[in-house]
Amino acid sequence: MNFDTELENGNFIVAECKHCQKIVWPPSDFCNKCFRDVSWRKGVHEGKIIEFSKKNDSYFCLIEIEKSIRLIGKLSRGIPIEGQQVKIEKCGIENKNYSFEISLL
Amino acid sequence: MSKVGITSYGLTKFSKDDSKIESVLLQSTKKLFDASPNLSRNDIDAVLVSTNNNSKYLSAVLSEMSGIEPKIAHSVESLCNSGTNAIVSAYSYISAGLADVVLVCGAERYDSPGQILEWDNSRGEFKHPIFWASIFTKAYKREFSITDDDLAIVPVKNHKQSMNNPNALSEKTYSLDEVINSKKLTDDLRLHDCSRPCTGGASILLASENVCKKYTDTPIWISGIGQKTTSAGFTKNIAFSSMESSRIAATSAFQMSKRNVRDIDVAEVHDAFSVCEPMALESIGFTDKGKGMNLIKELYATNNFKINPRGGLIGAGHPLGATGIAQTIEITQQLQSSADKRQVNNAKIGLVHNMSAASTSSTVLVLER
Numbered sequence: 001m002n003f004d005t006e007l008e009n010g011n012f013i014v015a016e017c018k019h020c021q022k023i024v025w026p027p028s029d030f031c032n033k034c035f036r037d038v039s040w041r042k043g044v045h046e047g048k049i050i051e052f053s054k055k056n057d058s059y060f061c062l063i064e065i066e067k068s069i070r071l072i073g074k075l076s077r078g079i080p081i082e083g084q085q086v087k088i089e090k091c092g093i094e095n096k097n098y099s100f101e102i103s104l105l
Numbered sequence: 106m107s108k109v110g111i112t113s114y115g116l117t118k119f120s121k122d123d124s125k126i127e128s129v130l131l132q133s134t135k136k137l138f139d140a141s142p143n144l145s146r147n148d149i150d151a152v153l154v155s156t157n158n159n160s161k162y163l164s165a166v167l168s169e170m171s172g173i174e175p176k177i178a179h180s181v182e183s184l185c186n187s188g189t190n191a192i193v194s195a196y197s198y199i200s201a202g203l204a205d206v207v208l209v210c211g212a213e214r215y216d217s218p219g220q221i222l223e224w225d226n227s228r229g230e231f232k233h234p235i236f237w238a239s240i241f242t243k244a245y246k247r248e249f250s251i252t253d254d255d256l257a258i259v260p261v262k263n264h265k266q267s268m269n270n271p272n273a274l275s276e277k278t279y280s281l282d283e284v285i286n287s288k289k290l291t292d293d294l295r296l297h298d299c300s301r302p303c304t305g306g307a308s309i310l311l312a313s314e315n316v317c318k319k320y321t322d323t324p325i326w327i328s329g330i331g332q333k334t335t336s337a338g339f340t341k342n343i344a345f346s347s348m349e350s351s352r353i354a355a356t357s358a359f360q361m362s363k364r365n366v367r368d369i370d371v372a373e374v375h376d377a378f379s380v381c382e383p384m385a386l387e388s389i390g391f392t393d394k395g396k397g398m399n400l401i402k403e404l405y406a407t408n409n410f411k412i413n414p415r416g417g418l419i420g421a422g423h424p425l426g427a428t429g430i431a432q433t434i435e436i437t438q439q440l441q442s443s444a445d446k447r448q449v450n451n452a453k454i455g456l457v458h459n460m461s462a463a464s465t466s467s468t469v470l471v472l473e474r
Contacts, residue, residue, distance in 0.1 A: 060239075
Protein backbone atom coordinates (compact mmCIF):
# COMPACT_ATOMS: atom_id res chain seq x y z
CA MET A 1 0.00 0.00 0.00
CA ASN A 2 1.05 3.56 -0.55
CA PHE A 3 -0.27 6.49 1.45
CA ASP A 4 -0.30 8.97 -1.43
CA THR A 5 -2.01 6.58 -3.85
CA GLU A 6 -4.68 5.71 -1.30
CA LEU A 7 -5.17 9.37 -0.35
CA GLU A 8 -5.56 10.28 -4.00
CA ASN A 9 -8.46 7.81 -4.08
CA GLY A 10 -9.99 9.40 -1.00
CA ASN A 11 -8.77 6.81 1.50
CA PHE A 12 -7.01 7.75 4.73
CA ILE A 13 -4.62 5.00 5.79
CA VAL A 14 -2.16 4.82 8.63
CA ALA A 15 1.37 3.41 8.89
CA GLU A 16 1.90 1.34 12.01
CA CYS A 17 4.94 -0.44 13.39
CA LYS A 18 3.82 -3.75 14.90
CA HIS A 19 7.16 -4.15 16.67
CA CYS A 20 7.17 -0.77 18.40
CA GLN A 21 3.36 -0.65 18.58
CA LYS A 22 3.29 2.89 17.34
CA ILE A 23 1.82 4.92 14.54
CA VAL A 24 4.37 6.40 12.16
CA TRP A 25 3.37 9.91 11.18
CA PRO A 26 4.00 11.53 8.73
CA PRO A 27 3.43 8.33 6.74
CA SER A 28 6.58 6.41 5.88
CA ASP A 29 7.52 2.92 4.67
CA PHE A 30 9.77 2.44 7.69
CA CYS A 31 9.33 2.88 11.44
CA ASN A 32 11.20 5.95 12.66
CA LYS A 33 12.12 4.14 15.87
CA CYS A 34 13.34 0.73 14.64
CA PHE A 35 13.46 1.04 10.82
CA ARG A 36 11.37 -2.11 10.36
CA ASP A 37 8.75 -2.12 7.58
CA VAL A 38 5.45 -0.58 8.65
CA SER A 39 2.03 -2.16 8.23
CA TRP A 40 -0.80 -0.22 6.68
CA ARG A 41 -4.34 -0.12 7.97
CA LYS A 42 -7.46 1.95 7.49
CA GLY A 43 -7.11 5.16 9.47
CA VAL A 44 -9.40 6.25 12.27
CA HIS A 45 -11.24 9.31 11.02
CA GLU A 46 -12.28 10.77 14.37
CA GLY A 47 -10.10 13.13 16.36
CA LYS A 48 -10.15 16.39 18.29
CA ILE A 49 -9.30 20.00 17.58
CA ILE A 50 -5.97 21.15 19.03
CA GLU A 51 -6.09 24.67 17.59
CA PHE A 52 -7.80 26.60 14.82
CA SER A 53 -8.05 29.92 13.04
CA LYS A 54 -9.98 31.34 10.10
CA LYS A 55 -9.02 32.76 6.72
CA ASN A 56 -11.79 34.64 4.92
CA ASP A 57 -14.91 32.57 5.64
CA SER A 58 -13.14 29.28 6.11
CA TYR A 59 -11.86 27.76 9.34
CA PHE A 60 -8.67 25.69 9.30
CA CYS A 61 -8.10 23.36 12.23
CA LEU A 62 -5.11 21.51 13.60
CA ILE A 63 -6.53 18.18 14.71
CA GLU A 64 -5.14 15.16 16.53
CA ILE A 65 -6.14 11.58 15.76
CA GLU A 66 -5.31 8.51 17.87
CA LYS A 67 -3.04 10.72 20.05
CA SER A 68 -0.41 10.44 17.32
CA ILE A 69 -1.46 11.96 14.04
CA ARG A 70 -1.68 15.71 13.74
CA LEU A 71 -2.78 17.41 10.57
CA ILE A 72 -4.38 20.63 9.39
CA GLY A 73 -7.69 20.45 7.58
CA LYS A 74 -10.46 22.70 6.41
CA LEU A 75 -13.69 22.72 8.41
CA SER A 76 -16.67 22.11 6.15
CA ARG A 77 -19.19 24.01 8.30
CA GLY A 78 -19.91 25.23 11.81
CA ILE A 79 -17.85 27.07 14.40
CA PRO A 80 -14.99 25.12 16.03
CA ILE A 81 -14.01 25.04 19.69
CA GLU A 82 -10.66 23.88 21.01
CA GLY A 83 -10.90 20.24 22.19
CA GLN A 84 -14.04 19.59 20.14
CA GLN A 85 -14.47 16.16 18.51
CA VAL A 86 -14.25 16.11 14.72
CA LYS A 87 -13.90 13.63 11.88
CA ILE A 88 -12.22 13.58 8.50
CA GLU A 89 -15.14 13.81 6.09
CA LYS A 90 -13.17 13.84 2.87
CA CYS A 91 -9.52 13.58 1.94
CA GLY A 92 -7.43 13.63 -1.20
CA ILE A 93 -4.58 15.33 -2.98
CA GLU A 94 -5.13 18.74 -4.55
CA ASN A 95 -2.43 20.70 -6.35
CA LYS A 96 0.14 18.19 -5.02
CA ASN A 97 -0.91 18.95 -1.42
CA TYR A 98 -2.69 16.61 0.96
CA SER A 99 -6.20 17.89 1.50
CA PHE A 100 -8.42 17.10 4.49
CA GLU A 101 -11.99 18.28 4.93
CA ILE A 102 -13.22 17.86 8.47
CA SER A 103 -16.59 18.20 10.15
CA LEU A 104 -17.72 18.71 13.74
CA LEU A 105 -19.15 15.75 15.63
CA MET B 106 40.25 24.73 22.09
CA SER B 107 41.19 27.93 20.24
CA LYS B 108 38.71 30.77 20.44
CA VAL B 109 36.86 31.81 17.29
CA GLY B 110 36.31 35.47 16.62
CA ILE B 111 34.30 37.64 14.27
CA THR B 112 36.58 40.17 12.64
CA SER B 113 34.76 41.78 9.72
CA TYR B 114 31.42 41.99 8.01
CA GLY B 115 29.54 43.42 5.03
CA LEU B 116 25.83 44.05 4.51
CA THR B 117 23.68 45.08 1.56
CA LYS B 118 20.56 47.16 1.91
CA PHE B 119 17.53 44.88 2.20
CA SER B 120 15.12 45.61 -0.63
CA LYS B 121 12.63 44.19 -3.09
CA ASP B 122 15.22 44.38 -5.88
CA ASP B 123 15.11 41.78 -8.66
CA SER B 124 18.85 41.07 -8.39
CA LYS B 125 20.57 37.80 -9.30
CA ILE B 126 21.55 35.77 -6.24
CA GLU B 127 25.20 35.77 -7.35
CA SER B 128 25.15 39.56 -7.48
CA VAL B 129 23.71 39.82 -3.94
CA LEU B 130 26.38 37.46 -2.63
CA LEU B 131 29.13 39.44 -4.30
CA GLN B 132 27.86 42.81 -3.07
CA SER B 133 28.09 41.96 0.62
CA THR B 134 31.43 40.18 0.11
CA LYS B 135 32.83 43.28 -1.59
CA LYS B 136 31.67 45.39 1.37
CA LEU B 137 33.41 43.00 3.75
CA PHE B 138 36.67 43.27 1.79
CA ASP B 139 36.31 47.08 1.57
CA ALA B 140 36.14 47.17 5.36
CA SER B 141 39.07 44.77 5.85
CA PRO B 142 42.23 46.36 4.43
CA ASN B 143 44.50 43.62 5.83
CA LEU B 144 42.46 40.76 4.41
CA SER B 145 44.13 38.97 1.52
CA ARG B 146 42.19 36.60 -0.70
CA ASN B 147 44.84 33.97 -0.02
CA ASP B 148 44.03 34.09 3.71
CA ILE B 149 40.61 32.56 3.22
CA ASP B 150 40.55 28.81 3.83
CA ALA B 151 36.82 28.28 3.43
CA VAL B 152 33.87 29.98 1.73
CA LEU B 153 30.43 29.00 2.97
CA VAL B 154 27.26 30.26 1.31
CA SER B 155 23.97 30.35 3.19
CA THR B 156 20.88 30.47 1.01
CA ASN B 157 17.63 28.74 0.11
CA ASN B 158 18.07 29.74 -3.53
CA ASN B 159 17.91 26.84 -5.96
CA SER B 160 21.07 27.87 -7.83
CA LYS B 161 23.82 25.31 -7.42
CA TYR B 162 27.47 25.50 -6.43
CA LEU B 163 27.16 29.07 -5.21
CA SER B 164 30.18 28.94 -2.91
CA ALA B 165 32.42 28.08 -5.85
CA VAL B 166 30.72 30.77 -7.94
CA LEU B 167 31.21 33.40 -5.21
CA SER B 168 34.81 32.28 -4.71
CA GLU B 169 35.60 32.64 -8.39
CA MET B 170 33.90 36.03 -8.66
CA SER B 171 35.83 37.20 -5.58
CA GLY B 172 39.18 35.80 -6.70
CA ILE B 173 39.35 33.32 -3.82
CA GLU B 174 40.58 29.74 -4.16
CA PRO B 175 39.50 28.20 -0.85
CA LYS B 176 40.25 24.72 0.44
CA ILE B 177 36.65 24.28 1.51
CA ALA B 178 33.63 25.65 -0.37
CA HIS B 179 30.01 24.61 -0.03
CA SER B 180 26.47 25.83 0.63
CA VAL B 181 24.46 25.52 3.83
CA GLU B 182 20.67 25.39 3.70
CA SER B 183 18.33 25.08 6.64
CA LEU B 184 15.41 27.36 5.73
CA CYS B 185 15.31 30.49 7.91
CA ASN B 186 18.24 29.60 10.17
CA SER B 187 20.62 28.77 7.34
CA GLY B 188 22.72 31.79 8.31
CA THR B 189 23.57 30.76 11.85
CA ASN B 190 23.98 27.15 10.72
CA ALA B 191 26.65 28.38 8.30
CA ILE B 192 28.32 30.38 11.09
CA VAL B 193 28.35 27.27 13.30
CA SER B 194 29.90 25.28 10.42
CA ALA B 195 32.58 27.95 10.05
CA TYR B 196 33.23 27.86 13.80
CA SER B 197 33.59 24.08 13.61
CA TYR B 198 36.11 24.18 10.76
CA ILE B 199 38.24 26.66 12.70
CA SER B 200 37.93 24.79 16.01
CA ALA B 201 38.89 21.54 14.31
CA GLY B 202 41.99 23.14 12.82
CA LEU B 203 40.82 22.66 9.25
CA ALA B 204 40.67 26.40 8.64
CA ASP B 205 41.98 29.62 10.17
CA VAL B 206 39.84 32.08 8.23
CA VAL B 207 36.32 31.43 6.94
CA LEU B 208 34.13 33.72 4.86
CA VAL B 209 30.41 33.11 5.48
CA CYS B 210 28.11 34.78 3.02
CA GLY B 211 24.30 34.66 3.13
CA ALA B 212 21.95 35.89 0.46
CA GLU B 213 18.37 35.55 -0.64
CA ARG B 214 15.99 36.97 -3.20
CA TYR B 215 12.52 38.28 -2.36
CA ASP B 216 11.00 35.27 -4.15
CA SER B 217 12.95 32.63 -2.19
CA PRO B 218 11.67 29.05 -2.51
CA GLY B 219 12.59 28.62 1.19
CA GLN B 220 9.44 30.34 2.35
CA ILE B 221 7.37 27.18 2.04
CA LEU B 222 8.39 23.76 3.31
CA GLU B 223 6.84 21.54 0.63
CA TRP B 224 7.71 18.29 2.44
CA ASP B 225 5.46 19.02 5.42
CA ASN B 226 2.26 17.43 4.17
CA SER B 227 0.79 17.28 7.66
CA ARG B 228 -0.07 20.94 7.06
CA GLY B 229 -2.35 19.82 4.22
CA GLU B 230 -3.04 22.68 1.86
CA PHE B 231 -2.07 25.19 4.59
CA LYS B 232 1.65 25.38 3.90
CA HIS B 233 2.15 29.12 3.74
CA PRO B 234 3.84 30.45 6.92
CA ILE B 235 0.80 32.59 7.79
CA PHE B 236 -1.03 29.42 8.80
CA TRP B 237 1.48 28.19 11.39
CA ALA B 238 1.82 31.77 12.60
CA SER B 239 -1.96 31.97 13.04
CA ILE B 240 -1.99 28.74 15.05
CA PHE B 241 0.89 29.99 17.23
CA THR B 242 -0.84 33.33 17.76
CA LYS B 243 -4.20 31.80 18.61
CA ALA B 244 -2.62 29.35 21.07
CA TYR B 245 -0.47 32.04 22.72
CA LYS B 246 -3.36 34.49 23.05
CA ARG B 247 -5.64 31.90 24.61
CA GLU B 248 -3.11 30.41 27.01
CA PHE B 249 -1.87 33.73 28.37
CA SER B 250 -4.92 35.98 27.89
CA ILE B 251 -3.07 38.19 25.40
CA THR B 252 -5.02 40.23 22.83
CA ASP B 253 -4.31 41.20 19.22
CA ASP B 254 -3.95 44.76 20.47
CA ASP B 255 -1.28 43.67 22.97
CA LEU B 256 0.73 41.99 20.20
CA ALA B 257 0.55 45.07 17.96
CA ILE B 258 3.29 46.71 20.05
CA VAL B 259 5.85 44.27 18.58
CA PRO B 260 5.74 45.66 14.99
CA VAL B 261 5.35 49.20 16.32
CA LYS B 262 8.56 48.79 18.34
CA ASN B 263 10.52 46.96 15.66
CA HIS B 264 9.62 49.27 12.78
CA LYS B 265 10.54 52.21 15.00
CA GLN B 266 13.94 50.68 15.81
CA SER B 267 14.57 49.85 12.15
CA MET B 268 14.44 53.57 11.32
CA ASN B 269 17.96 53.70 12.78
CA ASN B 270 19.10 50.81 10.58
CA PRO B 271 20.24 52.14 7.18
CA ASN B 272 20.00 48.65 5.63
CA ALA B 273 16.42 47.94 6.74
CA LEU B 274 13.62 47.20 4.31
CA SER B 275 11.18 49.19 6.41
CA GLU B 276 11.01 52.87 5.58
CA LYS B 277 8.38 54.09 7.99
CA THR B 278 7.07 53.77 11.48
CA TYR B 279 3.59 52.48 12.27
CA SER B 280 1.18 53.47 15.02
CA LEU B 281 -0.68 50.92 17.10
CA ASP B 282 -3.85 51.76 15.19
CA GLU B 283 -2.13 51.25 11.85
CA VAL B 284 -0.97 47.79 12.91
CA ILE B 285 -4.32 46.87 14.41
CA ASN B 286 -6.19 48.08 11.32
CA SER B 287 -3.79 46.60 8.76
CA LYS B 288 -5.16 44.01 6.37
CA LYS B 289 -6.48 40.95 8.16
CA LEU B 290 -4.77 37.86 6.70
CA THR B 291 -6.52 35.45 9.06
CA ASP B 292 -8.61 35.87 12.22
CA ASP B 293 -5.34 35.89 14.20
CA LEU B 294 -2.84 37.61 11.94
CA ARG B 295 -2.65 41.05 10.36
CA LEU B 296 -0.35 42.20 7.56
CA HIS B 297 1.90 44.22 9.85
CA ASP B 298 2.37 41.24 12.17
CA CYS B 299 4.47 39.64 9.44
CA SER B 300 8.12 40.01 8.52
CA ARG B 301 8.55 40.39 4.79
CA PRO B 302 10.68 38.29 2.46
CA CYS B 303 13.17 40.47 0.62
CA THR B 304 16.41 40.60 -1.31
CA GLY B 305 19.49 41.00 0.85
CA GLY B 306 22.99 39.82 1.59
CA ALA B 307 25.19 39.59 4.68
CA SER B 308 28.82 38.46 4.91
CA ILE B 309 30.90 37.79 7.97
CA LEU B 310 34.52 36.74 8.49
CA LEU B 311 35.43 34.29 11.26
CA ALA B 312 39.02 33.63 12.27
CA SER B 313 41.02 31.65 14.80
CA GLU B 314 42.24 33.45 17.91
CA ASN B 315 45.82 33.91 16.71
CA VAL B 316 44.78 35.26 13.32
CA CYS B 317 42.01 37.66 14.43
CA LYS B 318 44.41 40.46 15.34
CA LYS B 319 45.58 40.74 11.74
CA TYR B 320 42.15 42.07 10.77
CA THR B 321 40.80 43.90 13.80
CA ASP B 322 41.71 45.21 17.22
CA THR B 323 38.20 44.44 18.47
CA PRO B 324 37.24 40.87 17.57
CA ILE B 325 33.95 39.61 18.93
CA TRP B 326 34.20 36.09 20.32
CA ILE B 327 31.64 33.36 19.83
CA SER B 328 31.53 31.97 23.35
CA GLY B 329 28.34 29.91 23.23
CA ILE B 330 26.55 27.83 20.60
CA GLY B 331 23.31 25.92 21.07
CA GLN B 332 21.32 24.18 18.38
CA LYS B 333 18.29 21.92 18.38
CA THR B 334 16.04 20.44 15.72
CA THR B 335 12.98 18.76 17.20
CA SER B 336 11.31 17.85 13.88
CA ALA B 337 10.71 19.05 10.34
CA GLY B 338 6.93 19.07 10.54
CA PHE B 339 5.09 21.94 12.20
CA THR B 340 2.45 19.69 13.72
CA LYS B 341 5.14 17.80 15.71
CA ASN B 342 5.72 20.84 17.95
CA ILE B 343 4.96 19.71 21.50
CA ALA B 344 3.37 23.09 22.24
CA PHE B 345 2.12 25.93 20.06
CA SER B 346 2.54 28.72 22.60
CA SER B 347 6.25 28.19 23.27
CA MET B 348 9.38 27.27 21.33
CA GLU B 349 10.88 24.02 22.58
CA SER B 350 13.84 23.94 20.18
CA SER B 351 14.73 27.52 21.17
CA ARG B 352 14.56 26.67 24.87
CA ILE B 353 16.95 23.75 24.40
CA ALA B 354 19.31 25.71 22.12
CA ALA B 355 19.48 28.61 24.59
CA THR B 356 20.20 26.27 27.49
CA SER B 357 23.09 24.70 25.53
CA ALA B 358 24.49 28.08 24.46
CA PHE B 359 24.43 29.40 28.03
CA GLN B 360 26.06 26.22 29.29
CA MET B 361 28.89 26.44 26.74
CA SER B 362 29.51 30.13 27.39
CA LYS B 363 29.19 29.77 31.17
CA ARG B 364 26.81 32.72 31.03
CA ASN B 365 23.14 33.05 31.86
CA VAL B 366 20.31 35.11 30.48
CA ARG B 367 20.87 37.87 33.05
CA ASP B 368 24.32 38.47 31.54
CA ILE B 369 22.87 39.37 28.14
CA ASP B 370 22.98 43.10 27.35
CA VAL B 371 21.53 42.97 23.84
CA ALA B 372 19.80 40.34 21.71
CA GLU B 373 18.46 39.70 18.24
CA VAL B 374 15.50 37.33 18.36
CA HIS B 375 13.68 35.74 15.42
CA ASP B 376 10.46 37.78 15.18
CA ALA B 377 9.21 36.23 11.95
CA PHE B 378 5.73 37.22 13.18
CA SER B 379 4.66 39.42 16.11
CA VAL B 380 3.90 36.49 18.41
CA CYS B 381 7.37 35.02 17.87
CA GLU B 382 9.05 37.83 19.82
CA PRO B 383 7.37 37.21 23.22
CA MET B 384 7.52 33.45 22.64
CA ALA B 385 11.25 33.64 21.92
CA LEU B 386 11.94 35.87 24.93
CA GLU B 387 10.12 33.40 27.16
CA SER B 388 11.72 30.30 25.66
CA ILE B 389 15.23 31.75 25.95
CA GLY B 390 14.49 32.74 29.55
CA PHE B 391 14.38 36.54 29.43
CA THR B 392 10.95 36.36 31.10
CA ASP B 393 8.60 33.83 32.61
CA LYS B 394 6.06 32.09 30.39
CA GLY B 395 3.30 34.45 29.29
CA LYS B 396 5.19 37.56 30.44
CA GLY B 397 7.05 38.38 27.23
CA MET B 398 4.67 41.19 26.27
CA ASN B 399 5.29 42.93 29.61
CA LEU B 400 8.99 43.14 28.81
CA ILE B 401 8.35 44.29 25.23
CA LYS B 402 5.98 47.03 26.42
CA GLU B 403 8.51 48.19 29.00
CA LEU B 404 11.32 48.29 26.43
CA TYR B 405 9.16 50.28 24.03
CA ALA B 406 8.00 52.71 26.71
CA THR B 407 11.57 53.40 27.81
CA ASN B 408 13.03 53.52 24.25
CA ASN B 409 15.32 50.66 25.23
CA PHE B 410 16.80 48.92 22.17
CA LYS B 411 17.93 45.79 24.05
CA ILE B 412 15.79 43.42 21.96
CA ASN B 413 16.07 43.56 18.16
CA PRO B 414 17.92 46.89 17.90
CA ARG B 415 18.18 46.68 14.08
CA GLY B 416 14.38 46.25 13.92
CA GLY B 417 14.28 42.46 13.96
CA LEU B 418 12.92 40.57 10.98
CA ILE B 419 9.74 42.64 11.02
CA GLY B 420 11.58 45.94 10.66
CA ALA B 421 14.73 44.94 8.81
CA GLY B 422 13.11 42.45 6.42
CA HIS B 423 13.74 38.71 6.15
CA PRO B 424 16.08 37.54 3.36
CA LEU B 425 16.10 33.99 4.73
CA GLY B 426 19.68 32.86 4.12
CA ALA B 427 21.09 36.24 5.13
CA THR B 428 18.97 36.78 8.25
CA GLY B 429 21.01 34.83 10.81
CA ILE B 430 24.20 36.46 9.56
CA ALA B 431 22.67 39.95 9.63
CA GLN B 432 21.49 39.28 13.20
CA THR B 433 25.03 38.23 14.15
CA ILE B 434 26.50 41.34 12.49
CA GLU B 435 24.11 43.50 14.50
CA ILE B 436 25.25 41.99 17.79
CA THR B 437 28.88 42.31 16.65
CA GLN B 438 28.35 46.02 15.96
CA GLN B 439 26.62 46.44 19.32
CA LEU B 440 29.52 44.81 21.18
CA GLN B 441 32.03 46.87 19.21
CA SER B 442 30.07 50.01 20.15
CA SER B 443 29.65 50.86 16.46
CA ALA B 444 25.86 50.59 16.14
CA ASP B 445 25.38 54.38 15.87
CA LYS B 446 21.85 55.45 16.83
CA ARG B 447 20.89 51.86 17.64
CA GLN B 448 23.65 51.48 20.20
CA VAL B 449 22.74 49.87 23.51
CA ASN B 450 24.89 51.46 26.21
CA ASN B 451 27.89 49.47 27.35
CA ALA B 452 26.83 46.22 25.66
CA LYS B 453 29.42 43.56 26.50
CA ILE B 454 27.59 40.28 25.97
CA GLY B 455 25.00 39.62 23.28
CA LEU B 456 22.77 36.84 22.02
CA VAL B 457 21.48 35.76 18.60
CA HIS B 458 18.33 33.64 18.24
CA ASN B 459 17.63 32.31 14.75
CA MET B 460 15.00 29.66 14.01
CA SER B 461 13.31 27.88 11.13
CA ALA B 462 10.22 25.97 10.10
CA ALA B 463 7.82 27.18 12.80
CA SER B 464 10.42 26.87 15.52
CA THR B 465 11.11 23.20 14.90
CA SER B 466 14.80 24.15 14.59
CA SER B 467 16.73 26.84 16.46
CA THR B 468 20.23 28.22 16.84
CA VAL B 469 21.33 30.41 19.74
CA LEU B 470 24.73 32.11 19.81
CA VAL B 471 26.34 33.98 22.70
CA LEU B 472 28.83 36.64 21.61
CA GLU B 473 31.26 38.59 23.78
CA ARG B 474 33.78 41.40 23.53
